[in-house]
Amino acid sequence: MTADLSVTIGAITLKAPIMPASGTFGLGYGRVFDLNRLGALVPKTITLSPREGHPPPRLTEEAGGLMNAIGIPSVGVEAAIHDVFSRYKAFEPPLVVSISGDTVEEFGALTARLDGVADALEVNLSCPNLEAGGQAFALDPDATERAVAACRRATRLPLWCKLAPHAGRPQEVAKAAEAAGGDALILANTLLAYAVDEAGAPRLANRTGGLSGRPVKPVALRLVDEAARAVAIPLIGCGGVFTLRDVLDYFCAGASAVAVGTATFHRATTMVGLIDALDHHCTTKGVAVADLVARRPS
Amino acid sequence: MDHGTVFAGTVSVQTAAHADGLVLLELEAPPQFQTAKAGQFVMLASERADMPLLPRPFSILSVGTTLSLGFAVVGEGTRVLAKAQAGDDLYLMGPLGTVYAPDARPVLIVADASHFGTPLGLARALAGEATVVFVTRPSDQRPCPYDDAVTAAHQDAAALALFAETGASVETVALDGLKACLEGQAPGTVCAGASDPVMAVLQQVAEAKGWPGEVSLQAPMACAVGACEVCIRPTRDGRWLKVCEGPVVPLQTPRFQP
Numbered sequence: 001m002t003a004d005l006s007v008t009i010g011a012i013t014l015k016a017p018i019m020p021a022s023g024t025f026g027l028g029y030g031r032v033f034d035l036n037r038l039g040a041l042v043p044k045t046i047t048l049s050p051r052e053g054h055p056p057p058r059l060t061e062e063a064g065g066l067m068n069a070i071g072i073p074s075v076g077v078e079a080a081i082h083d084v085f086s087r088y089k090a091f092e093p094p095l096v097v098s099i100s101g102d103t104v105e106e107f108g109a110l111t112a113r114l115d116g117v118a119d120a121l122e123v124n125l126s127c128p129n130l131e132a133g134g135q136a137f138a139l140d141p142d143a144t145e146r147a148v149a150a151c152r153r154a155t156r157l158p159l160w161c162k163l164a165p166h167a168g169r170p171q172e173v174a175k176a177a178e179a180a181g182g183d184a185l186i187l188a189n190t191l192l193a194y195a196v197d198e199a200g201a202p203r204l205a206n207r208t209g210g211l212s213g214r215p216v217k218p219v220a221l222r223l224v225d226e227a228a229r230a231v232a233i234p235l236i237g238c239g240g241v242f243t244l245r246d247v248l249d250y251f252c253a254g255a256s257a258v259a260v261g262t263a264t265f266h267r268a269t270t271m272v273g274l275i276d277a278l279d280h281h282c283t284t285k286g287v288a289v290a291d292l293v294a295r296r297p298s
Numbered sequence: 299m300d301h302g303t304v305f306a307g308t309v310s311v312q313t314a315a316h317a318d319g320l321v322l323l324e325l326e327a328p329p330q331f332q333t334a335k336a337g338q339f340v341m342l343a344s345e346r347a348d349m350p351l352l353p354r355p356f357s358i359l360s361v362g363t364t365l366s367l368g369f370a371v372v373g374e375g376t377r378v379l380a381k382a383q384a385g386d387d388l389y390l391m392g393p394l395g396t397v398y399a400p401d402a403r404p405v406l407i408v409a410d411a412s413h414f415g416t417p418l419g420l421a422r423a424l425a426g427e428a429t430v431v432f433v434t435r436p437s438d439q440r441p442c443p444y445d446d447a448v449t450a451a452h453q454d455a456a457a458l459a460l461f462a463e464t465g466a467s468v469e470t471v472a473l474d475g476l477k478a479c480l481e482g483q484a485p486g487t488v489c490a491g492a493s494d495p496v497m498a499v500l501q502q503v504a505e506a507k508g509w510p511g512e513v514s515l516q517a518p519m520a521c522a523v524g525a526c527e528v529c530i531r532p533t534r535d536g537r538w539l540k541v542c543e544g545p546v547v548p549l550q551t552p553r554f555q556p
Contacts, residue, residue, distance in 0.1 A: 028523025031304040268306040
């Protein structure tokens with residue numbers, strides 16, 4: 001017997017509440033496990049034009065987690081549509097395309113181009129806003145609202161807005177994303193961090209990078225808790241999801257699903273392992289996943 | 299997509315031998331390894347609490363009823379993995395990657411102790427039908443940051459013995475003598491896996507002589523399946539290669555730091 005693991009994120013029903021975090025997933029994992037078991041497929045973030053990303057070293061192990069400065073290498077939206085996303089369409093889970101723009105206009109243009117290509121868009125609002133001195137969109141409610149509104153005007157696709165963990169007013173940013181037409185929030189992206197080697201030099205070529213994994217889970221969990229009391233749209237927890245306990249913690253805080261990234265690098269089958277564990281948990285308890293998703297009253 | 303062609307799970311250590319900063323492991327071989335080839339790679343991790351977060355990539359030395367892996371202890375991950383003993387469980391993901399495909403004889407293998415796995419896998423597969431140029435390091439160099447007692451001379455001697463066991467003709471040379479040594483060779487194909495300064499010299503000589511060849515690259519890895527773009531190396535024409543999509547690539551493609 002298997003439990004009902006399905007959850008609804010706005011207009012989309014996921015067969016399981018476990019999906020990859022953007023930047024950590026590719027079809028290569030299809031040689032390791034059945035991709036059709038996942039709640040959604042989320043390829044690497046794409047940009048309007050091709051870009052190379054940062055030079056190596058791009059990754060370091062820090063504080064029990066990972067720090068990365070990959071720099072969003074991208075083949076550009078046209079090549080992605082023709083060469084990448086078409087291959088994802090062979091699989092059952094919804095395709096969630098993650099997008100990043102340097103300007104509000106770019107977000108709008110990307111979204112318009114992807115209308116009809118993806119099942120939903122992840123709007124990566126942690127990228128630098130070149131119209132605001134490089135400050136991430138998601139650090140500011142107004143910039144968040146403008147970027148999401150530009151996407152909303154360009155499509156009727158569901159917009160899942162990925163927020164930054166170091167915003168000073170996270171509830172205001174969450175409200176801005178919702179008000180501008182966001183259909184769900186992903187909480188959160190990596191935490192900006194810095195690490196040095198024995199000689200005092202930066203470990204990453206980009207100097208700073210995004211911290212992920214177990215160290216950021218309490219931070220992301222706090223953001224889910226705060227957003228759950230600020231907005232009505234569904235929440236997707238992202239940060240340090242390694243075990244069933246982590247998944248259940250995010251459900252308790254108000255998330256309807258979780259995204260898994262660093263844990264997949266640790267053990268490639270983590271996501272399907274979590275789905276199996278959740279199935280066993282629900283079957284044992286005689287509940288559906290939807291029963292575990294306990295959104296707190298606002 | 300043929301899911302399940304790459305194994306990811308726990309296997310038991312059949313034998314473990316440690317000497318002079320080198321480790322040789324024989325592991326239980328899951329069914330996915332029946333068609334694996336020496337020179338492909340695996341991701342390996344200890345289940346010990348002190349293992350770093352990420353599994354480490356290692357070349358397959360040979361595969362049969364067991365899976366043979368070997369590595370030099372060079373950092374925190376290999377230090378922890380060197381503690382593995384017979385009966386221990388290790389996390390294994392593989393087989394992954396491409397192998398050398400030398401299409402002309404004689405085969406010249408260029409290697410050093412920093413990166414001996416892929417070339418040694420080829421030397422074993424060729425069962426003596428190869429010449430190995432093994433590049434030694436300054437003897438007092440300390441390649442193992444966690445064990446000052448291990449010198450480069452120790453590791454080099456241990457790796458050299460593994461190549462000698464294959465029956466290949468083995469020549470040793472220091473880096474400053476490599477160019478002259480290579481210029482005395484007449485290979486049909488070159489297959490190499492070594493540190494950047496060695497590769498840079500080889501690339502220069504091979505280009506001048508018009509030798510075809512392949513190199514096996516190394517880089518820190520995270521996903522090992524082409525998803526994360528962590529394991530990149532520069533090419534001579536200004537692009538980036540994902541090492542996990544090799545690691546064997548044409549000799550003249552990468553850009554090496556002399």
